[in-house]
Amino acid sequence: MKFLDEAKVYVKGGDGGDGVVAFRRERFIEYGGPDGGNGGRGGHVYARAVDGLNTLIDYRYAQHFKARKGGNGAGADRTGAASDDVILKVPVGTQILAEDRETLVADLDEPGKEALLARGGDGGFGNANFKTSTNRAPRRADKGYPGEERWLWLRLKLIADVGLVGLPNAGKSTMLAAVSAARPKIADYPFTTLHPQLGVVRLSHSEEFIIADIPGLIEGASEGAGLGTRFLGHVERCAVLLHLIDGSQADPVSAWRTIRNELEEYGGGLADRPEILVLNKVDAMTPQARASRVKALERAAGKPVMLTSGVTGENVPPLLRKLADVIAAERRR
Numbered sequence: 001m002k003f004l005d006e007a008k009v010y011v012k013g014g015d016g017g018d019g020v021v022a023f024r025r026e027r028f029i030e031y032g033g034p035d036g037g038n039g040g041r042g043g044h045v046y047a048r049a050v051d052g053l054n055t056l057i058d059y060r061y062a063q064h065f066k067a068r069k070g071g072n073g074a075g076a077d078r079t080g081a082a083s084d085d086v087i088l089k090v091p092v093g094t095q096i097l098a099e100d101r102e103t104l105v106a107d108l109d110e111p112g113k114e115a116l117l118a119r120g121g122d123g124g125f126g127n128a129n130f131k132t133s134t135n136r137a138p139r140r141a142d143k144g145y146p147g148e149e150r151w152l153w154l155r156l157k158l159i160a161d162v163g164l165v166g167l168p169n170a171g172k173s174t175m176l177a178a179v180s181a182a183r184p185k186i187a188d189y190p191f192t193t194l195h196p197q198l199g200v201v202r203l204s205h206s207e208e209f210i211i212a213d214i215p216g217l218i219e220g221a222s223e224g225a226g227l228g229t230r231f232l233g234h235v236e237r238c239a240v241l242l243h244l245i246d247g248s249q250a251d252p253v254s255a256w257r258t259i260r261n262e263l264e265e266y267g268g269g270l271a272d273r274p275e276i277l278v279l280n281k282v283d284a285m286t287p288q289a290r291a292s293r294v295k296a297l298e299r300a301a302g303k304p305v306m307l308t309s310g311v312t313g314e315n316v317p318p319l320l321r322k323l324a325d326v327i328a329a330e331r332r333r
Helices: 172-179 230-235 252-266 287-301 316-332
Strands: 006-012 045-050 064-066 086-091 094-097 104-108 114-118 149-156 162-165 197-202 208-213 240-246 275-280 305-307
Touching: 006 086, 006 114, 045 094, 045 104, 064 086, 086 149, 104 114, 114 149, 162 172, 162 230, 172 197, 172 208, 172 240, 172 316, 208 316, 240 252, 240 316, 252 287, 275 287, 275 316, 287 305, 305 316
Parallel strands: 006 064, 045 086, 162 208, 162 240, 240 275, 275 305
Antiparallel strands: 006 149, 045 114, 094 104, 094 149, 197 208
């Protein structure tokens, strides 16, 4: 299934049904009187977050959603039927934005959460509503009110506990495959990952968390270089960032500074998230290189650095335990 994290849709609530002009014409009722019923309510348009979806591909080609008009009133004071509502099923974590792409309409971050997108119009009054002591036979009936209509943007932000960031070829996809059942594409060239990937890490029967691997960032990503920062929104909700750095390169400090700069330029509070620094690919490093590069990175970042290898699994269990502890602490806070 193709991954799509943004879509534009048009929604329109159903128009209300029309009221009618009618009079009682029954035997033995001498004067009768008005008995035109009201129109029914038009259908509303809702969005609902459901489990089992992780893409907005359903809204790539079907973009217009209109609720039906309410039923018209009838004689004998019969009210028209209200129309059924239209429900757009979206993945958990979907944000709904106005047409300006900035005004937040709703944030569906929990399963079952709903948002009203377009209200259906009320039904018009029949002539029975206009009967007064001085107007015994009104011939007025109102049309139904129009339903709301507007264009909206759906933007998916994946729900994950850990955000996996780093330069291209830092070993993010290899790490994701090593710690979860996810099977992302792995190759020895940059930008192998073109769409975010999710993996579930199970430490025990009661402990598990979700890792989101996003496409690699490069210098200038905040200005549109490479794949830009389009996918960074998927790690905005994460409790902790797992920053992987390729330990086989000569200058890991420069790689760390590049990613930190792009996170700060993007905003969204990403630069303030708890960060675990990991020097990856230690299987391709000599003992001397390990010591010198870890020391240089710790001095620049001002925090401890872990050494791991997604290929051999070296130090991966301690890393997962540390991630679980940080996630638990952040969720409590």
